Amino acid sequence: MSLHLERDLELLKKNIVQLxxxxxxxxxxxxxxxxxxxxxxxxxxxxxxxxINQKEVQIEAQCLSLIALHQPVAVDLRLIVAVIKINNDLERMADFANNIANRVLFLSQSPPIDFPSSFTGSMLKNTRAMVHDSLQSFVTLDALLARKVIVMDQVVDEVNRQMYVDLQALMKVDAASVESAVSLLSISRYLERIADLSTNIAEHVLFMIDGDVVRHQSAITSVQ
Known part of the structure; x- marks a missing residue:
């Protein structure tokens, strides 16, 4: 690896970690x-x-410039490809956070609604952990941590499904809660999508480490 490429890759990693x-x-x-x-x-x-949208555009341009200037191969190319994908996933995460914020505005002006315990506990806890751990697995190149993130996604998916059951039941007995419940259902879906994007990042990390394409595989069912 040339010194120029090494320097540029370090800057790229720094930028994506900051994002x-x-x-x-x-x-x-x-x-x-x-x-x-x-x-x-x-x-x-x-x-x-x-x-964040502006930074995402800058990092994508940086990746394309690196490919054009250095024509990287093997590990270096996998890093750049992974960063391009992670960069997009991060921008989409921010979009969903923005969507949650819009729903919070509505809920703050509406009568309080009780959140199901599985939502405030398991879903929020696991989604936060998945975001953090997926990014940490990139920083440390930790394949075990990346696989842990992938497994955690199943928990968030299940809570999201249960949210639909719980809130539909609430709406049937409390007509005044319908609009707030619909907003909370949307928030649950946004969080589930953030968890999915964290899973994507973990899969990109595994690709970066060893070249394995994990996406669309259902074989990972436990932490190895």
């Missing part, structure tokens, strides 16, 4: 706004999401 930290922060901010009914946190999420 990941910003996205993790905005996801956590959206969750905090939801739990605390903090409409005052929402505007900051909107602003940060726009800045």
């Amino acid at each position: 990941g930290a910003r996205v993790e922060a905005v996801v956590n901010r959206a969750i905090r706004a939801l739990l605390d009914r903090r409409a005052d946190l929402v505007e900051g999420i909107f602003i940060e999401e726009r800045l």
Whole structure:
């Protein structure tokens, strides 16, 4: 590897890690706004999401420039390809955090609705952990941690399915809760998509480490 390529790859990794930290922060901010009914946190999420969009475009351009200038192969090429995909996944995560913030605005102006315990416990906890651990697996090139993230996605999927059951039951007995319940269902779906994107990142990390394409495989059912 040339010194120029090594330098440029280190800068690329630094930039994507910084973007990941910003996205993790905005996801956590959206969750905090939801739990605390903090409409005052929402505007900051909107602003940060726009800045993340700009950074995503810059990193994509940086990746394409690296490929054109250095024509990398093997491990170096896998790194750049993984960063291109992770970069897109992070931008989409921020979009979903932005969507959550919009729903928080509505909920903050509506009568309080009780969140199912599986939502405030398992779903929020696991989604936060998946975002953090997927990014950490990239930083440390930890294949075991990446596989752990993939397994955790099953838990979030199950809670999201249960949310539909629980909130539909609530709407049948409390007509006044319908609009708030629909917003909470949307938030559950957004969180489930954030978890899916964390799984994508973990899969990209595994590809970067050993070249294995994990996407669309159903074989990973336990942490190896």
